[in-house]
Amino acid sequence: MALAVGIAGTTLMAENRIDTQLPSAPELAAYGDLPVGVRQLDMVNPGQIDILAIDPAAPKPDPMPTYDRPLTVEMWYPAADGASGDTTLKAFLRDGTTEVTLQGTAVRDAAPAAPDNAYPLVLISHGYPGNRFLLSHLAENIASKGYVVASIDHTDSTYRTQAAFGSTLVNRSLDQLFVLEEMAKMAADGGNFAGLYDANNTGLIGYSMGGYGAIITAGGGVTEASVGYPWGGPHGTLGIHQAGSDTHENLPDARIKTAVAFGPWGMNTGFWDAAGLSGIRIPMFFIAGSQDDVSLYESGVRAIWENASNLPHALLTYVNGGHNSGAPMPAPKESFYFSEEKGFNISEHYTDPVWNTARMNNIAQHFVTAWMDQHLKGDEDKGTYLDLVENSNEGVWSVNDDGTEKDDHSHWKGFAKGTAKGLQYEVKSVE
Incomplete structure (x- = not known):
């Protein structure tokens, strides 16, 4: 009997699950009551500047070369009751060559729900490189609570399409806004998704370069110096996002009400300054590790x-956490090997x-x-989960025998006794 249990446990542990809920998971990390569906969408953004076709060392082309930019999107959504079928996802690893199977709860191509009120829309934007499945743990989780989630494969930024960094710098925010527009059209065309979600009530989640793009989309403009970096957007193509430019002033979309940025990149390399960041027009939630060695912390995300x-x-700060704090899914078992080509262990x-x-994923969820x-559902009661003492270690657990809280109780709400450790939550003062 013990042998059988051991074998079963080994089999379970071998799965690349994205839906893990640890015993220490805080309250709101739990999956919601809604079944979830997932499907792939293929989009094409016509007439975009072809950054890869521009030679930075050659004279500036006139006109700029253009192309039809393909984008693949994975959509998680509340599904109709009784949905059943394939609950796996096929994704490539960081090495760009190994395809793995991920296991969640979302049913492939399930029929969408027919809600009385449309759900909010959330866009997810990965890092450089990354893919649309990197934050799949979060996409599936919030979909079960009444959100439709569109996670983008950013061309020239995925594990299999990684190319010149200038393309990511210029296109990241443009991709986010194009997908928003396409999702809005899809909801309005009277098809299967009509009435499922409201694109006028959208949130944006970005990780690393996705966070960089989210800041631009939210109204933050890049510096003049960064527009001229020789390793950046060739021939000033990043100038469309420069703070104070007409193109950037016209960029933010009122349909996006809030954004979450995990480890947003750019402050560490001079892309942001106080003037540019003052242009942010929506409330933003930043999540970082205090030992982030990519975007940096004190001189970066903070x-x-x-x-x-x-x-x-x-x-929100994961104390002693690195750049991967909260955002990436658990490492697939196939990633635990040293890649001679990449020069590091893929995991x-x-x-x-x-x-x-x-x-980290449960805390982020x-x-x-x-x-x-x-911010998207107007649920002010959820604000009580964000009314916290700044340092989680200083929270005091003080309850009566019946479980009611005493006056001196300041333990982080939603976290079981002793489970809120190593975190900081701060809110910028509004003058």
């Missing part, structure tokens, strides 16, 4: 938060040296749920 516009922006793309990935419910 500096972005401190210099953001005069709105109620929040910052490092997903893991953190200090924090357990599933625990909890906080993103509270933030999005408050």
Whole structure:
């Protein structure tokens, strides 16, 4: 009997699950009551500047070369009751060659629900490189709570299409807004998704370069110096996002009400300054590790938060966490090998040296749920999960025998006794 249990346990552990809920998971990390469907969407954005066709060392082309830019989107959504079928996802690893199977709860191509009221829409934008499945744990989780989620494969930024960085710098925000427009059209065309979601009530989640794009989409403009970087957008093509330019002033879309940025990149390399960040027009929630060695922390993500516009922006910090804090799914088992070509163990793309990935994911699911419910659903009760003492270690557990809280109880709401450790939550003062 013990042998059988051991074999079964080994089989279970071998699955690449994206839906893990640890015993220590905070309250709002739990999956919602709605069944979830998932499907692939293929989109094409016509007439975009072809950054890869521009030679930075040659004279500036006139006119600029253009192409029809393909984008693949994975859509998670509340499904009709009784949905059943394939609940796996096929995704490529960071090495760009190994395809793996991920296991969740969403049913492939399930019929969508028919809600009385349309759900909010959330866009997800991965890092460089990444893919549309990197934050699949979060996409599936919030879909079960009444959101439609569109996660983007950014061309020239995926594991299999990684190309010149200038393409990512110029196209990231444009991709986000194009997918928003396509999703809006799809909801309005009277087809299967009519009435399922409201594109006029949209949130945006970005990780690393996705967070960079989210800042631009939210109204943050890049610096003049970054437009001229020789390794950036060739021949000033990034100028469309420069703070104060007409093109950037016209970029933000009022349909996007809030954004979450995990480890947003750019402050560490001079893409942001206080003037550009003052242009952010929506409340933003920043999530970072205090030991982020990619976007940096004090002079990186924290500096972005401190210099953001005069709105109620929040910052969640995983103390001693790195760049992967909260965003990437757990490392697939096939990623635990050293790649001679890449020069590192592929699993490092997903893991953190200090924090357990599933625990980081559960914490992110909890906080993103509270933030999005408050800002997109108007659920002010969820704001009580964001009214916290700044340092989680200083929270006091003090309850009566019947479970009611005493006056001196300041333990983080939604976290079981002793499980809120190693975190900081701060809200920028609004003057």
